[in-house]
Structures are given as C-alpha cells and as structure tokens.
Amino acid sequence: MTEADFLQLPDLAARSLGGAVVFANDEFFASRENLISPGAPDFDPSEFGHKGKVYDGWETRRRREPGHDFAVVRLGVPGVVEGVVIDTAWFTGNYPPFASVDGVDLVGYPTDQELLDAPWEPVLERVALKGDTANAFAVNDDRRWTHLRLNIFPDGGVARFRVHGHARPDPAFLTGTIDLAALENGGDVVACSNGFYSSPRNIIGLGRSRHMGEGWENARRRDDGNDYVVIRLAGQGCVDHVEIDTSYFVGNAPGAARLSGIPNEDAMSDESSWAELVPRTALLPDCRHRFRVDSPTPVEFVRLDVYPDGGIARLRVSGRLT
Numbered sequence: 001m002t003e004a005d006f007l008q009l010p011d012l013a014a015r016s017l018g019g020a021v022v023f024a025n026d027e028f029f030a031s032r033e034n035l036i037s038p039g040a041p042d043f044d045p046s047e048f049g050h051k052g053k054v055y056d057g058w059e060t061r062r063r064r065e066p067g068h069d070f071a072v073v074r075l076g077v078p079g080v081v082e083g084v085v086i087d088t089a090w091f092t093g094n095y096p097p098f099a100s101v102d103g104v105d106l107v108g109y110p111t112d113q114e115l116l117d118a119p120w121e122p123v124l125e126r127v128a129l130k131g132d133t134a135n136a137f138a139v140n141d142d143r144r145w146t147h148l149r150l151n152i153f154p155d156g157g158v159a160r161f162r163v164h165g166h167a168r169p170d171p172a173f174l175t176g177t178i179d180l181a182a183l184e185n186g187g188d189v190v191a192c193s194n195g196f197y198s199s200p201r202n203i204i205g206l207g208r209s210r211h212m213g214e215g216w217e218n219a220r221r222r223d224d225g226n227d228y229v230v231i232r233l234a235g236q237g238c239v240d241h242v243e244i245d246t247s248y249f250v251g252n253a254p255g256a257a258r259l260s261g262i263p264n265e266d267a268m269s270d271e272s273s274w275a276e277l278v279p280r281t282a283l284l285p286d287c288r289h290r291f292r293v294d295s296p297t298p299v300e301f302v303r304l305d306v307y308p309d310g311g312i313a314r315l316r317v318s319g320r321l322t
C-alpha cells in the first residue's frame, strides 16, 4: 500500500480509540503518553522545565551504556498494520537515527512484566529516521497485533507514533445487537463527499462527541447536490435501529437525512440496489434522533445522505451480524 493510501486508514493507536502507551524503559525528558496525543506536536522555543527543554513527545536521556530505548503501545482496537508514522517533529539534535517496530497478539490484559516477556515479532525492520520529519513507512504484513513496541536506536525523542491499519476486533464480542458501524467493531468510512472541516470517521468513533470539532463537518454546499458518507459495516448484518446525532451542530445541522444500504460491495455502483433503511427525514439541530428500521435485508454497506450539507456528530447502526 502506498503512503498516500495507508495515511487514509484509521490510527489504531489513537487515544480517542482507547490506545495507550503502557510502558517505556525511559522517559526522562518527555512523557511516553505524548506519542499518541491528537494533533500536531507543539513547540515553544523558550519553554524549559526542571529536567531540560520541554518537548511535546517521548524523549529518553542520552544513553551511556549499550542497548536501546523502547516504548510499548496497546492498540485501541487490535488490527492489521498497513503503515506507521514515526514523527520526530521538533527533535533536531536529539532524534533517534534508527527505529524499528515489533508486534505481539496477546489475550487479556497483560502486566508490564508479561509485556516485557512477550514473544515479540518484527513488524518493521530497522529503518533510518530523519529529524523533525513525519517518517512514514508502509508495512506489508497481514498478522493481527494487540500491542506494538517502538524501538529507537540508541536513544532520543519521537513526537508522535501513528499506526494506520484495519481494525480486527475479537469476534467473541461481536455477538447480539451491536453497533455495526462502530470503528471499534470493525466498521470504517469508505467514501465521503466532503470532509472539509473534520473527518467523517469521527461519526463512528467511541462515545459521544463533546463539541462540534469531534463530529463530521463538510463545507457549505453551493450546488444542487447533497453530501454523503458511505460506511462498510463490521460485517453483513440486519439493522434494527439507527441513531443520527446532530449534537453541537446548531447553525449547521443538515435539514434532512436518509440512510440506505446494500448487501455487498458488488452492488455499490448500481443505484437501484440501495435499499432504504431510514427514508429522507427532517432533522433538528443539536439533537440525537433515533429511528427503528424495518428491513429484513442484510446490509454490509450503509450510505448516509445529508440534505443539502451540514454536520453529523455520530451515526450508530444497531443490528446483528448475519
């Protein structure tokens, strides 16, 4: 997969998806947790703390004995990695010249010691890094990982670690009525008309949005069309009910919305094969709308049309996998 392609995939390590940096052998200058902070790293040239220059990243001390430093990330959702970004933003005289990434697929909730003793496998062989650069590397490996270990050689600072890939949640928890669209269950956005202000992927994220920026907001439409988003569900399923949430979109909620679905990818291009799940319905601003769905047809893709444009906080598609 090309860099341009894998950067479009979700970041499985993101804090917003439940990712965490659970261990680092050293974090003397700057905390490991910064590795998965949202957004671009900050830098204030005048900011110094008790231990030295303050960095928005993970930074170890200058190593005086053999070995190398490492940090362990628990993915928010286990998954297959298509590419990683090892971003050394603002680290110039102190970036690690080399890095590698290992992975492991563990059951349950491993302790630090269990992580240290785990059977780590190479995911990305040792690569050279540039300083103050978002170093992106494609990964060609279809194994599923729950944890990744970022190794830096020999020491230094990394601002962000992004892990782009496909979610592969544990099927044992995909039983009964679940949110078939949720990113954590394996749903993902596959097409969108316009994500000018914020990503359409936000609408299938964890929990409720806390402000307008945590939803999907397109630009004001100046033609006769309408905006839409297409989601590949966790698998083919029968939809029971739907939530279309316009929370925090007060002056810019859609006037109306419609939800339709198709049973598989082959039907995507045939307009007539899209079955109506929720007919075109007027929406209120800043409101969670719930609709019962009365359709026996299983669907694998849903399309949310908004008329003519406007923001959506969340889309929940509750149903059972077939």
Ligand SMILES: NC(=O)NC(NC(N)=O)C(=O)[O-]
Binding pocket: 029, 051, 052, 053, 054, 055, 059, 062, 093, 094
């Ligand atoms: N100016 C620095 O960044 N120096 C040191 N780092 C911090 N954070 O102070 C170092 O040795 O890498």
